[in-house]
Amino acid sequence: MADHPSPAGPSTLMDVARQAGVSPSTVSRILNGTAKVSDDKREAVLAAIAKMNFAPNQMAQGLKKGRSLTIGIVVQDISSPFFDETLRGVDDGLKGTGYASVIVSGHWNADEEAERIRLLLARKVDGIILLSGRISDETVLGFSSQRPIVSTGRALQTRTALGFKINNEYGAYLAVRHLIELGHRRIAFISGPANNMDADERLAGYRRALEEANIDADPHLIVEGNYHEASGMMAMNRLFDTHQQFTAVFAANDLSAYGARLALYRKGIRVPDDISLVGFDDLPGSSYTTPPLTTIRQPLYDIGRIATHALLRVINGEDAQGEIPPLELIVRETTRRVR
């Protein structure tokens, strides 16, 4: 009754044990439900815990049990709507599991990415989710010997390294076919960055749709972007500066579509009346552009959830599974039949 109410540092399990007049193991047992404990002792302990406002030190628990209840997430850009949606899926996937996540950014740079992963490993995360990684599959495999890794955009299938990959080629194909079905034949393409697998695949899908409709792909209509807004705007301007003729443009992602849309606005060209525009990703903001953007929906949120579930399973020694929903065309208001 005369114990100092709030001594010094936070209370330890030992403090609780003393306060309740039991051994530390008993407290631990109650905390973990590891064994039966008599009701009176349990009550005493629970009371002590409440009174002292005790919470087990997770670092000590982690050190002892060899698991940190933490997973690492590697993104490439900490403030991009693209990663956000996936992170939301991860967050939901972690809900109620006791796991927390530490998020680091590779900044689209392979070396930095590898470095960050090493840091996560030193922190003893129980597993890693790698989003749009830049490092090689071999490197991933190497790290996966220390901790399980699930990555987006890869086809890995070992026991501790899993990949979930969307069909970029098919998505791009869908987008361009939509345009063709609307009567467009001169379709410009604002690509993603060079040497990027996703970007290459999207280009391939663009080409296939054109081929299938017996339209020759005009190289002048393909202009390089880098997935950012500004590049979409510049790409669009380049198209105009070189006097290309086209009635539609397919941007390799929504962000560059936003940039393209602004370039069009600046030129006084109406969308979709004069030119149709399609994006890729379906970012949350794409329902609120003016006009709302027709795009290929990528199940970002689901990817986050599914990757998380898979990782958790691997961590628990179960074998993982999970299928991500297919891409789909979302027709909104930036495309219309060519007149």
Added chain:
Amino acid sequence: MADHPSPAGPSTLMDVARQAGVSPSTVSRILNGTAKVSDDKREAVLAAIAKMNFAPNQMAQGLKKGRSLTIGIVVQDISSPFFDETLRGVDDGLKGTGYASVIVSGHWNADEEAERIRLLLARKVDGIILLSGRISDETVLGFSSQRPIVSTGRALQTRTALGFKINNEYGAYLAVRHLIELGHRRIAFISGPANNMDADERLAGYRRALEEANIDADPHLIVEGNYHEASGMMAMNRLFDTHQQFTAVFAANDLSAYGARLALYRKGIRVPDDISLVGFDDLPGSSYTTPPLTTIRQPLYDIGRIATHALLRVINGEDAQGEIPPLELIVRETTRRVR
């Protein structure tokens, strides 16, 4: 020379010591630069570390030293451009410090927020950054006895609880004054959620600007939103449904301005030709709306950096400082002089 190349689990400091033929303390000393060590031993140890690919277990280090080199970040929405920008500032602020951050979301709910903070505390984070918290100042003060906390949107000034607050009232005042200077007199306001301090302050700024110009604030022109796009759209529609007359609208944040802009588009009302629109926040996307949005720039990134620096200082026992840059009006293309 015949040691298994990659034994079982990751190597420990003890392994390194054995391999190098020194005591664990020596290895620790080299790792931490805690004391002088002879060159030959140092070399041997360094070689062993490299060979075994050793990295100290941070949980063990943390347990021993009482600091985890981890800070907790509490956001309200893990996928909102608003928090993103601030997170980017935090990330940069942490760069090179050895600190990592675990990000959790309070989902705009005080109870959940408090719960999350408790979890962070159990994880022994060295400090907490609280962004747009919903919990009371008293609650923050309570938690701050365990670990230092810096929070945005509060005026706290104790040694372990700091607040950084922007002047919402002034920002809103700037926005509305801009509109008034352009000749607008019937200015609608799409507010933030009820019972929200920031939202109230922005409303106050709106009123002050009107008063100063001797314009009576018409209550019919004030309609409630909740900071999300959909609410901006609905608010706008409510204005039309009740046949209000106005030439400009000020939305309490950029997201609701996006929604309002879409409602306008749907009605075939031109921006800024028919109606001017101003937002608040200056999210990254606001330079790429159609047309680019006139708004009040909130230094989100700087807030993140400054909050982080302050927290780090407090953690290190230094006293904190830091001033956040003032709000400013960014005139883009959604406002024009009334004809």
Added chain:
DNA sequence: CTGTTAGCGCTTTCAT
């Protein structure tokens, strides 16, 4: 059912 004991991997006196 419950207490005692021995660590998890590291740092840090304290000797030498």
Added chain:
DNA sequence: ATGAAAGCGCTAACAG
């Protein structure tokens, strides 16, 4: 300059 030993807070045999 360096090793031995104790211990951070917790869990998990191992005895009773």
